[in-house]
Amino acid sequence: MSHNTTEINRQLRKSGYRVTPQRQLILDAVCQLGEHVTPEAVYDHVHRIAPTLSRATVYRVLHFLTEQRILAMVYMADGRLAYEMAGPEPHHHLVCRSCDSLLELPHSVLRSFRRTMDAQYDFEIDVSHLSFFGHCTDCRDSAGA
Amino acid sequence: MSHNTTEINRQLRKSGYRVTPQRQLILDAVCQLGEHVTPEAVYDHVHRIAPTLSRATVYRVLHFLTEQRILAMVYMADGRLAYEMAGPEPHHHLVCRSCDSLLELPHSVLRSFRRTMDAQYDFEIDVSHLSFFGHCTDCRDSAGA
DNA sequence: TTTCTTGTTGCGAAAATTCGCAACAAGACG
């Protein structure tokens, strides 16, 4: 696996949380399954290894790891939620509401915006992933107005 | 109701969609119920007037009206989706992943960012509502890192 | 290693959301 297990475990324990086999399994699963991993895909994966691991736990752990900034939530084109490792190299998406297309957005575009939020509102926008909804080149005309 | 029914109806018909009593009822409901209206709240409301109107229709119509930019999706603090009228005066939110607090963000902050997206990517970001997740003043320290 | 505290999990049920398809009806046309 490509994530630093030891470091993450230490971080969790430091915050008073526990490092359970379930959490490690789920984290490994997201890591292995790549980008845009759905909860169901995670469940399918870990369930083979640990058949008693429940769906509820998958959802809870995904949410938990996101809160800990170890994972990042991704809004997919169809509006559903997915997850991926919150790597050091953030990327973002432009999601078209009409055709569900998905444009990648380099992080650099957001730097100044993020700095503004930080300075003016003392709010640290989650840099690991952002999704902007709207209408792309092809759809902005046909969508009226 | 405060929305311009005639204008909206015309817009829908022009695009080849139909103006049904269900759609009008649901739109009125969102309008009356104010900001951050949940699908369930809409259902409760319209179901009293039209008992046969199904939940599926509520979800479908909310999604449809959002696509038509008549409604706007709102991500609430608990992560659930809500809707509101896509008025001419957009506002946005900073949602804290830790404490679920919700900060209002004036539209002006986003103007230049939006212009950039438009110019560089020919992508029209939905101005009616944006939500940024992250960590607020109180939580950014405690969340580790 | 044993004990103890309390964060976590599993389970099953509940709630929320989506789907498939036949019946229905908006609105264009004559």
Next chain:
DNA sequence: CGTCTTGTTGCGAATTTTCGCAACAAGAAA
């Protein structure tokens, strides 16, 4: 006003996500 086309709805089942709570176990302390 009647007819026709096809976008929409209702229903019930399937899927997805969440909840409540007792049993469990991670990890600190002795």
